[in-house]
Amino acid sequence: MNIIGCLDSPTSGQYILNGKDVSGMPDNDLADVRNQEIGFVFQQFNLLPRLTAAENVALPLIYSGIGKKERIERAKAMLEKVQLADRSHHKPNELSGGQIQRVAIARALVNNPSIILADEPTGNLDSKTSVEVMRIFEEIQQAGNTVVLVTHEEDIASFAKRVVRLRDGLIESDNVGLHKAFATVDKI
Secondary structure, eight states: OTTTTTSSOOSSSOOEETTEEOTTOOHHHHHHHHHHHEEEEETTOOOOTTSOHHHHHHHHHHTTTOOHHHHHHHHHHHHHHTTOGGGTTOOGGGSOHHHHHHHHHHHHHTTOOSEEEEESTTTTSOHHHHHHHHHHHHHHHHTTOEEEEEESOHHHHTTOSEEEEEETTEEEEEEEOSSOSOEEEEEO
């Protein structure tokens, strides 16, 4: 995930992302690639507690040089997409775990990235909320975004079109699933 997310560079080979070789780019260029091409969704949510849901979603747009009015409009549109428009002025401590994760998903989507990387995005959620979050990822994939999800949970992996299982850093299996939702990487 760190290599796909341009957080680490490969020790050998090339990584081509949308026609660009990112494997040898300087850190500043990689930061731009991360901001423009990759959306991150984390198990621990990583929202800033003093910011509202809309402000948390708008945060990546600051680094893109987008003006405040457009940032808030785009953030509210993303919150609408994850069915949280009515909670845009709430801070994270005023939201449920599932709502917080949907804010994190909206934040990952706000720059319309090519790839969404989700690291255990349902790990802190109950089973009903986990299914709701997975349905959102399904919609994201159907809209044309690539979703790469890491999970240890078989029921979550069952949503995937493709499941790649890793053991000790090596590919153990690479199977196309029956559900055909999106790509999932499953760490063992």
